[in-house]
Amino acid sequence: MAMTNILRKPFRYRYDNVVLILIGLNLLVFLGQNIFPQATAYLSLNTQLVLRYGMVWQFFTYMFAHGGISHLLLNMLGLFFFGTPVERQMGSKEFLLFYLTTGFFAGLFSFGLYWATGSGYVFLLGASGALFAVQLAYATFFPDSIVYLWGILPLRAPIMVLGFTALELFSSIFGLASGIAHITHLAGFGFAWLYFVIRYGANPWHYLRSR
DSSP: OHHHHHHTOOOOOOOOOHHHHHHHHHHHHHHHHHHSTTHHHHHSBOHHHHHHHOOTTHHHHGGGOOSSHHHHHHHHHHHHHHHHHHHHHHOHHHHHHHHHHHHHHHHHHHHHHHHHTTOTTOOBOOSHHHHHHHHHHHHHHOTTOEEEETTTEEEEHHHHHHHHHHHHHHHHHHTOSTTSOHHHHHHHHHHHHHHIIIIISOOHHHHHHTO
8 A cells, every 4th residue: 555655646736848959959968969969879778789798778768869961850759749638647756757757768668679679770769659658648737639641531639549558569560661669669559558557647548538
């Protein structure tokens, strides 16, 4: 009971535009990657570098590094549009905890999978794991919201999230677009789900299913 109370103890609400700060950090890191190309290897998550050289910071820094301008812009647009209302709903401290926790565990899960399959050559980078977690939070908090996929196709937020989950699951099983970390995306969804269950005592499925 005491542990449950600690895990669910809320932060005092405040709004500090953490989403904009995170976007700024991602832009600065990307600039650093272009000025110092070798920085990408130090910031990305790689099993060999962590296990052999103790680069444990990569479990956090991987989510701030990106593989190209399109990769960066897509993730930052998603973080802005979905993250801003989620941050307003959660409060900035809670949102930051949510973002970093889900991103960390999505990376940790991917790390374990890469290690188990001998994929020491893989360098994982990008905010997508945490971003997929933010999308699940958005659909949970705003189940009646309409999202225009590709700016054209109107979808309710829960349908979008469930559709993305199915697509990522299909792609990971059949190995489509192998350069994309589908497992990390799915892990982002999964750990966001656990976060809501543990932190809020709420099952997102009830909100997604009801719509």
